[in-house]
Structures are given as C-alpha cells and as structure tokens.
Amino acid sequence: MKISQEELKQLVDAAIDIKKHCYAPYSNFRVGAALLGEDGKIYTGVNVENCSYGLTICAERTAYTKAVSEGCKKFKAIVVSSDVEDKFITPCGACRQFAIEFGDFDVVCVKPDRTMSASTTLEMLPGFFLELPKDSAKN
C-alpha cells in the first residue's frame, strides 16, 4: 500500500463513521466510503437508495463524484466499510469501472472489527474498458 498507517487509520475511521448518513431503507445494507485525494483531503460517501431501486448510488461512487465535483481527480486510496462481519464486501462492477477511470490506486475493504483486505483498482478490474479523451491530462 502506498499510504501511511496514519492515513489508513484516518480513512478507516471516516469510512466507518460516515455510515451514520447512509440512506438504505430498502436493503438496510449500509456502506461507507472514504477516499483520499492527492490533494490530501478525505472525501466520504454513503450509499443512497431510491424507491426506483436501480437509481441507487453506491457509497464509492458518491465519494468519487463528491471529489471530482470539488476539483480533485487524482486519488491515493479508498476505504470501503460495511456492517458485514464474516466476509469482506468489495466494490460492485459499476464502482470498479468508475474507479479505474481515475487510475490505479489502493482499495481497502474493512470489516466492523477493522480487519482489512487490500487491493488496487487495477487488480479489481483486469481487462477494463477505458477510452480517455485526448486532453484528459489537462482536466
């Protein structure tokens, strides 16, 4: 992992804490995310469900969208927290594709007892689709 232990601890704390804001009345499945930008800021996110179920946005994509809309498009790591105790909950396919758009960075899944499983966006989506616009480096 490229981030420090102190950064990791802050991300884990933030991902767990932000679950208090989850809006998951249909699944009752709470997910929190904490994304560390290259700018040093932590962008959090929660899953936001909808009565039209397919409109639900995952915690990870909430965090990416918050970061990008606040001017940060480069990331060091994302931590994903769920309430599931007996296995690691990893990002869904949509979130993996959303993440790889912004490059290769650490993805850490954490259980309520704070045990962790570390991977990267690249490891999580081999053979990914990516067609970046030519001037993407400027964006």
Ligand SMILES: O=c1ccn([C@H]2C[C@H](O)[C@@H](CO)O2)c(=O)[nH]1
């Ligand atoms: O990577 C994932 C996968 C699922 N969920 C949410 C969406 C939905 O609200 C709930 C059950 O799928 O979990 C996330 O937030 N992130």
Ligand SMILES: [Zn+2]
């Ligand atoms: Zn997802």
